[in-house]
Amino acid sequence: MTNTWLITNVRPHAGPRADGCVDVSIAAGRIAAIGPNLPREPGVTVEDGAGALLLPGFVEGHTHLDKTLWGMDWYRNEVGPKLTDRIENERRYRAESGHDAGAQSLALARAFLQAGTTRLRTHVDIDTDAGLRYLDGVLATRDALRDVLDMQIVAFPQSGVLRRPGTDALLARALQAGADVLGALDPALIDGDPVASLNLSFELAQRYDKPIDIHLHEPGELGAFTLGLLLDRVEALGMQGRVVVSHAFCLGALPEPARDALLERLADLRVALLTTAPSSTPVPPLKACLQRGVTLFGGNDGIRDTWTPYGSPDMLERAMLIAMRYGLRRDDDLALAFDCVSSVAAHACGFSEYGLHQGARADLVLVAADTLAHALVARPPRKLVVAHGRIVARDGVCVEDLIEH
Structure with a gap:
């Protein structure tokens, strides 16, 4: 050509x-x-x-290339029901199997390209056992596909930043090594101290001038409390437009007055929301977000890994699942679901010239x-x-x- x-x-x-x-x-x-x-x-x-x-070209706003078992033999999932069960099961499996994050991330990234995704944000585990090994593998994939795929890498502490000493130093090394975004996870439920956890995350982000993308699974009032603390820091530190809250399940379970007050703050501070539109978990309300000017975009989360047998590198499928989760049937409403994996996702992640x-x-x-x-x-x-x-x-x-x- x-x-x-x-x-x-x-x-x-x-x-x-x-x-x-x-x-x-x-x-x-x-x-x-x-x-x-x-x-x-x-x-x-x-x-x-x-x-x-x-x-x-489609935009994948939230996946985990380093974890995938894409193309490998079927993984028999017998993990327990708690988030910590999944975290520890995955850590054990990856250590015992020698899971190759480089080869597996390349296989799934190629599948994304084949299905039409040309921009992608992936979270990569930064782990006190594995160090930066998973990051190194995904960095190699990003370099191999640099001419055809724009990949943002989030340095993600899968066990939080406080529970495993040394995680903060590893995150700093990851940001210096080429990670584009600082990740975080459930400051209250996982770290047990939302104030200290958020303070550490925002200090790291500011030190290395990086945006933040935080997994917030915390439910109901606890999630709302953590989200309020996060928004306080965005406002105080001038990080408007540089923070994404992934999942934000709490916004799907709060009474409308409390929910809407948080949506107003999210819009004012230009904090975006990412949803995978899970079928059995509360989700941020799409149309309420649109009405208030909150950016809501979409992604898969994990694809065929030790956490889940589900997921696909086809973002048209993800858009359809978003539409189904929100009860969208009209053609113009289906276009809103496509926006979540195209123009809105590009804007939220900062992919330019789209x-x-x-x-x-x-x-x-x-x-x-x-x-x-x-x-x-x-x-x-x-x-x-x-x-x-x-x-x-x-x-x-x-x-x-x-x-x-």
């Missing part, structure tokens, strides 16, 4: 020509022009879109579907996936020579 080329005869999923066909001119990895009947310059490669639906417009990076997906809603429900094989202006998958199969280094 040449550096300048043209995709013809595609239908944008939104906009004034949603019902008509356009062409997309790509040059130097960017969208040079988009519109009907673009000129065919001599010598320029032309790819016929054959009337396919044109989508932007979208289907002139000057945006050329991250494109073609599918055989009538409409966006149809694409989410049917999830057809990707006819073409373009990342950074290069074809990386065709008819559901990776183009090997473009992502091997």
